[in-house]
Amino acid sequence: MDEKLSTTLTKAASDYTISLLTQYGNEPNHDHEQAIIKIINGFVQMLNHSNIKAAYPLFCGGGKSTCIRGFLKALHDLGLDYSV
Numbered sequence: 590m591d592e593k594l595s596t597t598l599t600k601a602a603s604d605y606t607i608s609l610l611t612q613y614g615n616e617p618n619h620d621h622e623q624a625i626i627k628i629i630n631g632f633v634q635m636l637n638h639s640n641i642k643a644a645y646p647l648f649c650g651g652g653k654s655t656c657i658r659g660f661l662k663a664l665h666d667l668g669l670d671y672s673v
Contacts, residue, residue: 595633598663602629606659610652621651628656636671 590598603626610617610625617625628645635641647653664671 602659602663606656632660
């Protein structure tokens with residue numbers, strides 16, 4: 590995946606994730622949003638490097654599982670053919 594597509598995927602997934610968190614009543618601040626972007630960027634990196642393992646220390650209810658939803662939706666919406 591080239592850099593432009595990686596950036597597009599990360600942005601789409603992050604935007605959707607942050608939107609979901611807001612709908613659930615969260616009010617992500619700048620640092621929280623940056624953490625979400627970092628998690629999703631890690632997911633994007635894993636698409637091309639399947640041997641990567643990562644742990645994300647974000648507080649309970651901070652959106653780790655919601656990041657997965659946002660990432661999968663962005664993959665689908667962009668029509669990307671990846672197995673996850």
